[in-house]
Each structure stands twice: as structure tokens, then as C-alpha cells.
Amino acid sequence: MAFESRANSAGTARPNTTTMKTRVSAIVAIALLTVSATSCSSSGSRRGVMRDGDAAVVTIARAGGTPISPFAFGNNYFNWVDWNKDGMVGLRGTEDPVKALRLNVVVGDNNQNDANAPQLFDHAQIDSYIQYCRAVGAEPIMIAPVYGNNVDGGPTSAQGAADIVTYVNGTKNYGVKYWTIGMEVDIYDQFFKRTTGLPVSTAEEYAAVFNSYAKAMKAANAAAHSGVELVFVGPELGWRYSEGNDWLSPMLDHCRDTIGIASIHAYGFAAKDLTVERILTDVDRFRPFVQDLKVRVARHARPGTPLAITEANICYEWDPKAYTAETRKLGPGTFYAALWDADRMGAALEADLWAFAFWDLAESDQLLASDSTVFGFIRTDPSKNPPTWTLTPEYHAQQMVTTNFSGNTVVPTGVPKRMSVYASYDGRKAATAVLVVNKDTAERVVTLAIDDLPPRTITYSPMSINLVTIPDAPAADHHVLEYTMEMADAGLPPKATR
Numbered sequence: 112m113a114f115e116s117r118a119n120s121a122g123t124a125r126p127n128t129t130t131m132k133t134r135v136s137a138i139v140a141i142a143l144l145t146v147s148a149t150s151c152s153s154s155g156s157r158r159g160v161m162r163d164g165d166a167a168v169v170t171i172a173r174a175g176g177t178p179i180s181p182f183a184f185g186n187n188y189f190n191w192v193d194w195n196k197d198g199m200v201g202l203r204g205t206e207d208p209v210k211a212l213r214l215n216v217v218v219g220d221n222n223q224n225d226a227n228a229p230q231l232f233d234h235a236q237i238d239s240y241i242q243y244c245r246a247v248g249a250e251p252i253m254i255a256p257v258y259g260n261n262v263d264g265g266p267t268s269a270q271g272a273a274d275i276v277t278y279v280n281g282t283k284n285y286g287v288k289y290w291t292i293g294m295e296v297d298i299y300d301q302f303f304k305r306t307t308g309l310p311v312s313t314a315e316e317y318a319a320v321f322n323s324y325a326k327a328m329k330a331a332n333a334a335a336h337s338g339v340e341l342v343f344v345g346p347e348l349g350w351r352y353s354e355g356n357d358w359l360s361p362m363l364d365h366c367r368d369t370i371g372i373a374s375i376h377a378y379g380f381a382a383k384d385l386t387v388e389r390i391l392t393d394v395d396r397f398r399p400f401v402q403d404l405k406v407r408v409a410r411h412a413r414p415g416t417p418l419a420i421t422e423a424n425i426c427y428e429w430d431p432k433a434y435t436a437e438t439r440k441l442g443p444g445t446f447y448a449a450l451w452d453a454d455r456m457g458a459a460l461e462a463d464l465w466a467f468a469f470w471d472l473a474e475s476d477q478l479l480a481s482d483s484t485v486f487g488f489i490r491t492d493p494s495k496n497p498p499t500w501t502l503t504p505e506y507h508a509q510q511m512v513t514t515n516f517s518g519n520t521v522v523p524t525g526v527p528k529r530m531s532v533y534a535s536y537d538g539r540k541a542a543t544a545v546l547v548v549n550k551d552t553a554e555r556v557v558t559l560a561i562d563d564l565p566p567r568t569i570t571y572s573p574m575s576i577n578l579v580t581i582p583d584a585p586a587a588d589h590h591v592l593e594y595t596m597e598m599a600d601a602g603l604p605p606k607a608t609r
Contacts, residue, residue: 168558168566169523173536173543176519177463180417182250184456184513185216185468186488187422188240192223192230194478201475201491202243204498208489209472210247212506213513216289217244218421218468220254220347222302225294227260234262234278241285250289252344252421253279255324257293257310258303267310272324273331281335288339291421292324293317295349295376297358314358318365321345325369342371344419349376352404359404363411372465373408376422379451382433385426385441391550394454394531401462417465424470424486425451431482443486446574446599449508453548453576456512457533460520469509473500504599511578511592511605515544530555530571541583549575576605 186209190201209217219240224232232240237253244251255272256262262275272292279285295302296311303309311317325343332341345366352359352375363373377400379393401418408418426442428434434442441447452469459467474487477494488506492499518537526532529551536543549555549571558568561581567589571577578592594605 167525167527167556168560169525169527169532171521171523171534171536171543171545171559171561173521173562176521176536177461178519179460179517179535180215180463180465182215182419182466183460183464183516184212184214184509185218185249185421185466186212186214186509187218187221187468187471188243189221189471190474190478190484190487191232191236191240194229194483197477199475199477199493201473201478201487201493203491203493205473205489205491205500206243206246208500208502208506209249211514212247212510214247214249216252216466216468217247217249217472218252219244220252220291220294220421221471222294224254225256225258226303227256227262227264231260231264232256232262233264237262237275237279238283241279241283241287251285251287252289252291253287254291254294255328257296257320257324258299269320269323269327273327276328276331276341277335280332280337280339284335284337286337286339289342289344289372290328291344291347291374292321293345294347296320296346297351298349314361315365317346317358318362321362321366322369325366343369344372344374344421345370347374347376347421357407360407360411363408363416367411367413370412371416372419373404373412373416374419374421374466375404377420378423378427378470379425380427382426382428382435382438382442385434385438387441387447390425390441390447390451391529393451394458397455397458398462401458401464405462417463419464419466419468420459421466421468422470423455423467424448426485429484429486431485434485439485444488444490444503444505446504446596449504449576449594449599450548450550450574452505452508453512453546454531456509457531457546457548460516460533460535461522463520469505501602502604504594507594507599507605508576511576511594512546515578515580515592516546517544527555527557530557532557543581543583545579545581547571547577547579549573549577578605 193200241251255275256267261267261271279287296317299309299311329341346362348358405418408416424443425448471486473489473491474484476490476492478484488503490501516535518535521534521536523532523534531548533546534543543561545559552573555571558566560566564585572595575593575595580590591609592605593608
């Protein structure tokens, strides 16, 4: 991400608002939400409980389900840029908290890497990226740049892309398998709109570039005897993948033998459109949006080509000035964003996406203090030795899922209104993980009924994200990890309440 406009979850274009890295933050009128935080309990407490009826029973069947992709959970490698040439690099020193996220993929393509500006993503930066991925236990997705400079400062070309592969998989023997070619090429004309001679202006032109780069890169990889087969993730579209403005279908048609994983970016809202109600119900637009994309991938790509969303955030605008005082309380880095994230992760798992990656891993306190950005799951202070960091509500929401969901995604039934419930079953762990999101302003009592196990009736606090673990052993106790708005506002992490 960076420089460009974004699409909402229904794939609708949003206006271009920046000439720098697209970041975000906003929030809705808290006056709408009077949250009285209470702990989850396994009792049937009915204090102020508001339900659709007396029986709120969610049923979960452990049999069947869909295997969770080994690349399901991701985030983006940012901020690696030393913007002010003062050493205040947001990602520095974040390996430990990112390792604790247990990410499957760390996406290494962004507009700075594509343009190689304002700083070259040169061999030293490539080394740092791969070493970072190895340190946090995640698979890298590497970029071959199309716009601007190559990693050596020269012009981009198919040969330049091949040279990057030679360095990565030959000279360094990193064995990087997953690669993108360019970054949001469909909106070059927006975030590089003052530039003449853009390398790509149509889907057909991009397809020709993609195929020529891929051919050269595969040849370089074969010559390097890397031991891995390159898989191309693309076309990494910013927002032109909707009916009437569709680069996805022609790209998949023309690159049918090249693209191994179809990928797009899907953001939520413009800052001005953030409201509590839209945030809490946005998953209802996201589900059909993903299904439509999957249908088009099935029609135009090779059979069996999976779909990935490699960038996502509640809002696409990085500039704090795009927000009002009220909407700033809702966007990236807030508890509302964490609620939105939890819904997106759960729905992405149910849709069997190859990967779902958020934007972005880390931003420095220095940039945040200067009102240069609103993004970052981790807020860092690289001026300290060693750097210090704080974790946002979005970090905690992602971690609740990434560290607990495994095995097969199973789809609960009977989910009441103003709530979301997602689940996975892992026979190796002999346990079911259930993510319960209470988007109501009152407590909700819900019974989780898993096959023939004893039903578990649990009270969920208002506006809360909860991870319930239910063992297969009928006599074993269940466990609840709770995260509420009040806890987030107090800077507290999720806590075990049972």
C-alpha cells in the first residue's frame, strides 16, 4: 500500500486522496456505545442481557469442514523505509511481537518496493526482509518491481527481475517460492498521476509485462538450481476488479499459465464513510464480494487457482487529516478496527482464501506523532535501544485467531443477530476453537452446542471479542479469552476469564 486510492469491501472504487503511503485511522461516535465491561462467565447470568429470544443456541459440527490454508494468516512488511533519514524505521526491533502472531506469510510487496523510492529496496534491504521472515517463522512473498527503479537504481525490466531472482535464489540460496510482479498496477495512473510514460495503462499491457517478467524469472530460477518452483501471486490489484472496471478477468485470461494464486487488495472504507453501524455490518457485504471474486477466478484462471487478499484494513486513507475527531476514533489501530478485523478473518477462513493479510505490521511513534500516518498493528519507538513497542487492538484481534485456529474451518449455525461466530476443529489438539464477536451494546448469553458434547452457556460482554476453546473430552472444562472495548481503551491485552 501507499500512494493510492482503495476499494471498499464491495469492490467499489474510492477517490484518490494522497500522494504518499496510504494509511488509516478513524472511529465512530462513541456516544452510540455505552459499554459496561463485564467478564465472560460460564454461568447463565442475565444482567442487562439483550437477546433475540430466550434460546440463543449456536450449533457446531466438528466433522468435515475445510482445511485451513497453510498460508491463511498474513500481514505486510512495513514500515521498512527510513523516511526522514534519521534511523526511525518502524519495523526495527519488532521480530518478537511479530513472531508471537504466528503469521504464515509476510507480504513484501508495497509501492515503495515497486517504485524503489524514496529508498531503494536493494540487496541489503532484500536480505533484511528475508531474514525478518525467517526470524518470525513466516513465508515471504517477494516483489519484482515494474514501476520506477530496479533494486540497483537502474530501470525496471524483465532482465532486472531475473537478476533479482538470481540474487535471491542463486547467490543467497534463500529459496523464495512466492513472487509478485508489480504492485497495484491497475491504479498507477492515480498514485503516479503526475508521472508521464507509465509502464502500464491497460490490463492487456500489464499481462504482457507480467508474462515476460515471469518467463525471465523462471529461467533465472532454473539456472540457479534453487530447489523451488516459482509461484506467481497476482495481479495484486488495488481496486479495479469490479463489474464494468475489471482488470482481474483479462489478467487471469492472458496470464492463465503464469498466475498461480489470484490476488487482490480489499479495504473497507473512506474515512468520511466510517460509522459504527457500517463497521459492525460490513461482513455482510464482504461475504458476497468474495464469492463473486471466486466465481470469476474459477471462470478465468487455471482450474484450482486459489484466491488471496494480500492487503486489507478497515480504511484506506493514511492521512490523519482525512478524518474528523469522531471518525478518527474508529479506524486502524482502534477497537472498532479490531472488531472489523475479527469478522474479516473469520469470513476469510469460511471462504477458504489462500491468504488474508492485513496492512501493515508496524509504524513508528515518530511518524504517528507527526501525523504522518494512522496505520500499524504495532506502534514502535526505534529511538530506544533496544526499540520499544506497544500493541494495538488490531494486533490482539489477529493474535487471538492466528494462535488458536487450526485444523479445519467449520461453519456454525444459528448465529444470533449482532453477533458473529466462527470456529475451527483440530483433531490433533482434540479441541474446537470458537471466535465469538459480540457487536451488541448489551451482554449476550449464547450456548455453544458442539455435537454430543455438553453445551456450554457463556455470557459475553458488550462489544467484545472472545476466543472459546472447548476440548473433546466431555468432562473437560472450556477456556475463554476475552477482549473488550474497555480493556482496549485501558491499553490492556485480552485476558482469560475461565
